[in-house]
Amino acid sequence: MTRITRAVIPAAGLGTRFLPMTRSMPKEMLPVGRKPVIQYVVEMAVDAGITECLIITGRGKRAVEDYFDRSDIAENEENARLDALIDRLDIYFVRQKSPRGLWDALRYAEPFASGEPFVVLLGDTFTRPSCLPPLIEAYQRHRVSAIAVQPVPEELLDRYGVVEATPCGRGELRITDLVEKPDPRKAPSNLAVLGAYLLTPSIFPALARTRPGRNGEIQLTDALREAAEAGRLVGVVASGRRYDIGEPMSWLLANIELGLADPKTREAVQGLLEELGAGKGGALLQDRSPLIR
């Protein structure tokens, strides 16, 4: 069994959906509960056995680097927990020369990957529960790249990569094709690429061969097509709720879920929801179909 120990976390995006907040702070540092979103992403990685993270930053993102230095103030429980997290992994940073999207960010990861399969997690997005363990298991079973997907309402399909796939058991799919941000009427399915990937190093030469696609930009989705056509790409249907914190609505909902999950704040959040007439509080969140926006 190949141990998957490396994660690449692109975190250079401008965060325009969360202006004006992101004029002076990286979107990855937006707080969810009592931690910035990027900590949830790193925790997802570490909990899945990752011991080395490459965070791809850029202009205006220095706060992300400073955050992952030890601070050694143990009196604050949350602070001590972050120090303990930092001790469990090595974190590397590389600056993307300009924020040119996922494909360009990934090119900086080639030396880090060292010819081994690796995980890619977006620096502003996490799922609860984590979608990473099933992704790693799918790789171990099939020995090919694996990507997390989730059904989304038709009108939102043009925001995502969308896959054409056939089920192959255990919530896994054999992906036969994928299209970046399709016209919803022509989308091959309602299964969107969530932004969590387990990639084999063959992605690097594939990216180098990929020509500009959607919006005149090179797309990771297009580079993955080669693997799909060769029958070497598996999809894993993620069952968790996905929070894309760079998007204000998703940020707000994540704060409610995390506020309800934290024993220190649960009662107050629940009380407020009831007082405001939501009444159903936790049930409202639990009953929701998987969120992807």
Ligand code: G1P
């Ligand atoms: C990227 C990917 C897309 C994926 C999405 C998930 O798009 O290109 O395939 O569905 O992330 O968030 P972006 O959000 O960078 O436009």
